[in-house]
Amino acid sequence: MTRPACGECRWNPEEYARSSSAQTGWAMELIERLAPRQGESVLDIGCGEGRVSAELARRTPGVRVVGVDSSPEMIEKARASFPPDIHRNISFEIMDARSLAFQDSFDAAFSNAALHWVKDHPTVLRGTARALKRGGRLLFQMGGRGNGEAVFEVAQAMIAEDRWRQYFEGFAGWIRTTWMPYTQRVPEHLHEPFIREAAARYAARHPMEAEKA
């Protein structure tokens, strides 16, 4: 099955901030591993609404962080939450991961929970290599093949049914990522019913006790 990119996804920063505790947890682990050193500059690719970039900057004095993201909504929220007159060592740019416009600028490149949204990883990697100074470090976390397979099986079965099919017509094979590409196909008043039903079916197939056993 083809893995979709998410050029059509519109991110809602407020909703993301409310429901991204898993991503934040992964980011904290990643920041520990990156262990930025005083005075270093860090590029955060797919920075979202800026919380993780801000945490990177907060942890180590003198670190400079530039967050880039292709979503204008996310960058607008990041700038509003971490304004440059207060957070002088953080800045945010609207920029696609496939066209990073930096040269020999960073000691480290960091990305959390973002690059599985992006097709064409070789281009991202070339841009990142250009953006890094000689000897720079790279630490990327993203979903990989097989992640969430059971959830996607449920979704695939659901969208084949009469009730949901109409919203997915013409998109055969276009169903392998997190929930946003699904819910954005379904009218807004049906987002919650769709998600609740998917969660219930997933739980029925994979009961907690069975998972633990």
Ligand SMILES: C[S@@+](CC[C@H](N)C(=O)[O-])C[C@H]1O[C@@H](n2cnc3c(N)ncnc32)[C@H](O)[C@@H]1O
């Ligand atoms: C799940 S959020 C992760 C945000 C943040 N890194 C975090 O850990 O909370 C994924 C982010 O990837 C961004 N993204 C998706 N495709 C992108 C692309 N081609 N270039 C840059 N950012 C992209 C989205 O706009 C979104 O903000």
